[in-house]
Amino acid sequence: MLFDTLAIVGVGLLGGSVGLAAKARGLSRHVVGIGRTPANLNRAKELGILDSFTTNLAEGVSSADIIVVCSPVDLIAAHVLEAAKAAKPGALLTDVGSTKGNIVRDVEAKLPPGVDFVGAHPLAGSEKQGAEFARVDLFDGRMCVLTPTANTKPAAKERATLFWQTIGSQVRTLSPEEHDLALATTSHLPHYIAALLARQLPEAWRPFAATGFRDTTRIAAGDPHLWTAIASENTLAISHALDVFAGQxxxxxxxxxxxxxxxxxxxxxxxxxxxxxxxS
Amino acid sequence: MLFDTLAIVGVGLLGGSVGLAAKARGLSRHVVGIGRTPANLNRAKELGILDSFTTNLAEGVSSADIIVVCSPVDLIAAHVLEAAKAAKPGALLTDVGSTKGNIVRDVEAKLPPGVDFVGAHPLAGSEKQGAEFARVDLFDGRMCVLTPTANTKPAAKERATLFWQTIGSQVRTLSPEEHDLALATTSHLPHYIAALLARQLPEAWRPFAATGFRDTTRIAAGDPHLWTAIASENTLAISHALDVFAGQxxxxxxxxxxxxxxxxxxxxxxxxxxxxxxxS
Structure with missing residues (x-):
């Protein structure tokens, strides 16, 4: 077992898939889920994602060797810091946030000694939400961008790489700033553009929206709260990408x-x- | 047999799929293909799309009961008129053009007596090109928009409806102008927007383009000549859709x-x- 106990903070599509993949690959003996809603956590346990769960973050992470924070992007830094305070010495923290600059800066400014954090963004997901849609193979062959900094210990980076690789990801490394600039164009821009296309379709013309329209707007079904938060977290890079697009x-x-x-x-x-x- | 002999002018993805579907559904006894390149037509015959072929349009259509013109959109009106001159009395002509206003206007201005034309746009296709990609089920359950006008005989409209329904389409009727306005938003706009998104991706960031980017830009792999021609055929409606998008x-x-x-x-x-x- 690479990490005897794995704690997942936020058991939705991504967190749930981390749990399924970790158990399937024999990465951890025990997977504990932390969330707000016992019914949702209980359902995740029934689905085989979790061995145990709690709504108390400090309690849930206290015995974990690795803590993966899968909260909404605007809560990740706060949850990482809350978890870090309650974690045991030597614990590794990582996350799944779609933006990295703000998160890594906020976390590194206040990370207590004795624990490590390596920011991560697995390029996997879906417009679907919730642990019900979790998949054991969600990360298989997908890229996971790690964003270590000059403050990251090489051993922590190595352990984080091993974690993400073991659950199926292909790991690449960028600085948090490079990540946010690249993803503004490769991920955030397409989302906002797809949303504008969808919004421009009057109800009367829906019957004439065929495969092309459907493919092009598929991601517009994503969670509005997530994508509003991403815009707040990566404002400058997204604004720049939108400016370039407007020029085009x-x-x-x-x-x-x-x-x-x-x-x-x-x-x-x-x-x-x-x-x-x-x-393709 | 609804139409003893079917002539297909332009045997690519769409024309080839018309041939396969017509034969599979017992719509016609004989399918003749007309094109520019004997090797391509011979390949379509080998694929079971055609019974015979010729590069001579007038010769190819002379014995046909129905003629489906699947040429590039900017050549459709000319090919329909060329076919109409050589067609036998009572023949029905239809097409697959992605725009309808210019085509219907040009055809109706010069259509010889004794034959009928009903404009059509099957909302089916792919970013792939060529008879190699033809599929017997390409039109199954897909909408086909017919664009009859005040000049269209009711019997011709009925026969065209029967043709497109028999090869799998769900038929709806719009005026050519309504068609062009609706499709500018539901089909043409997404194509140009997807192209701009694809074009904005620098080579260095290609590894970070995941499912969302790929879905959103899939149609940008379409034929540049087709989409340049569509812009020329439907300039005002597309410009208007682009203006609305720019405002958004x-x-x-x-x-x-x-x-x-x-x-x-x-x-x-x-x-x-x-x-x-x-x-979905």
Whole structure:
């Protein structure tokens, strides 16, 4: 067992999938879940995600060797710090937040001695929410970005890497700032753009929304609270990505309006080249 | 046999799927394909799509009871008129064009007497191109929009409805102008927006483009020539849809930059409501 006891703070889709994968891979002997709602935690236990649960964070994490904080992104730093205070010496803390700069800065400013924190963002998830949708293979082959800093002990980084790899992830490392800049374009921007597309569809035209519209707007079904919080946590990088997009949109509008087929063909060919390179 | 001989002008993904579905449903005894490239047509014959083929349009359509024009959208009107001149009396012509206003107007202005044309747009397809990707079930359960006008004979509309229904489509009727307005938002806008998103991804950040980015940009792999032609055929409606989108984008940018979580939450909640209503 790499980590005898695993504590999961926030047992939703991501937290639940961490629990399932950890048990399936023999990573931990005991998985304890911490949340607000006993009924939800009990359901997660029935689903085989947890061995035990509590609504008391300090109590839940006290015997854990690794603590994974899967709370809403705007609560992660506070929950990591709360857990760190109650954790036993040598415990490792990590998280699943979609933004990293604010979280890592807030945590490192107040992290008590004797425990370690390595920020993480597994690029896995879904527009679905809740432990009911947890999957043992959610992280299989998916990237998990770790965001250690100059303050991170090499041994802590190694243990965090081993944890995320063991539950299926391919680990890459970025600084928290690089992470937030890259993800603003690769994850946050598409979400807001998909939402605007969905919002522009009048009810009368819904029957004419086929596969293309559905694929392009699928992520707009995501949790509005999550994506509002992400915008607050990564405001500058997202604003910049939106500015770049607005500039592109203006170029495209002019090409369409002026029937500038050479320019429009150039834009669409560049886009196809990028998309083809990504694969299916 | 509803239509003893079916002629398909342009045997790619859509034309090939028309052929496969027509044969599978016993719609026609003989399917003839017309195209530019004998090798491609021969391959379509090997795939069971065609019974015979020719590169001579007039010759190919001369014995057909129904002629389906699946050429690139900017060539459809010309090919329909060329086919109409060579068609036998009573023949029905239809098409698969993604825009309808220009095509229907150009065709109706010059359609010879004795044959009928009913514009059609099956909302089926893929970012893939070519008869190799043709599927017998491509139209199953998918909507096909027919765009008859005051000049369309009721009997021709009925026969076109029967044709598209028999190969699997659910038929709905709009005027060509209504079609172009609705599809500018439900189909054309998402394509251009997806292309801009794809184009904004730098090569260094490709590893961080996960499922959300991939879903949202999938259609950006479509044929640049097709989507350049669509923009030329439906310029005003697409420009209008882009204007509305640009206005939405500005509202969103301000909400993000000002950390106006109430406004951002409102936008995202509206978007989620629309997307949830569409289903998966």
């Amino acid at each position: 949109l203006e170029t495209l509008r002019e090409a369409v309006l002026n029937q500038n087929t050479a320019e429009l063909g150039r834009l669409l060919t560049e886009a196809k080249r990028v998309r083809d390179a990504l694969g | 984008l500005e509202t969103l940018r301000e909400a993000v930059l000002n950390q106006n979580t109430a406004e951002l939450g409102r936008l995202l909640t509206e978007a989620k409501r629309v997307r949830d209503a569409l289903g």
